[in-house]
Amino acid sequence: MNHLKDVPLAKAYLLLNHGPSTIVTCEHDGVANVMAAAWVMPLDFDPPKLLLVLDRNTWSRHLVEGSGTFVIQLPSRQQAELTLAVGSCNGGETDKFERYGIATSRARHVEAPVVDGCVAYLECRVVEEPHNQQSYDLFIAEVVAAYADERAFSNGRWHFPNDDLRTIHYQAGGAFFATGEAFQVARD
């Protein structure tokens, strides 16, 4: 069963505001790839923009520069092993979708696969900034559509129903944190 619901664009930044690790998918001329990316964050609210650091040595870099689009997925804790796996090999040498048996659907507004089972995803179009891309491996993109698993995110808030559906935060060397306890602070 598909639990993904549209997230209004003005609330899309809330999917990333707590700093989760992500999976990036992209496709150019019929060639697709999937990789992990911890260095993703919001840049603006409405229309929503985000930042992605995309190393020049990755196969995805080549595809994203060709297509000008990508998808940012938020893997759940159940997908941490997959996240590490797709971040540990090169898509120019390995078809990672086949190697790891990754089921995908199609993005609606950009040409790219979407990894099934993620708790949220954002379809993105690159805002061309050649100096940032060439000097810093830094991509600015506009979010053109966003979706989230309604069991974990609704009305602009994450409310993880169980540990399996929590988002994750990468440290290094295969070590992650799950998103932890929610708490509320009162304004003075």
Add this chain to the structure above:
Amino acid sequence: MNHLKDVPLAKAYLLLNHGPSTIVTCEHDGVANVMAAAWVMPLDFDPPKLLLVLDRNTWSRHLVEGSGTFVIQLPSRQQAELTLAVGSCNGGETDKFERYGIATSRARHVEAPVVDGCVAYLECRVVEEPHNQQSYDLFIAEVVAAYADERAFSNGRWHFPNDDLRTIHYQAGGAFFATGEAFQVARD
């Protein structure tokens, strides 16, 4: 007792890799300010660089453009109330240090105060990129020194000894997550 120890620059990105929320301090011509910033992430490893989104309507923006330096602090869960408070008023109208009774020390390599009791901080020098600053409120900075509370971070890894010293992740409207359970995934 001061538990802060130097973090080697090549490991400074590990302080931010899991996407925590931050407190930014800055100072120009003897005027200091403190604010909250959730939109901070690593940009490069060694020498370490980071990204900070700094809205043009903030008082800190004026000070950072003047001094070219700032400090990124990682507040602990104990400091979540303080984090929300300094993110909810304007430093041009209020001396937030005085209003909230914030104890500070001095940064060593840049002219800025450092909020006492944070679990880590990074001293930063802005890499001038006027187009990013003006078009996107986006600042690129080089990390020139980094420090962490050895009870919570050592040898390049976070290992929170209790809930009070966990880092935090901002949602919105005063709602935070604590950094949660650590888990290890094996590479295939």
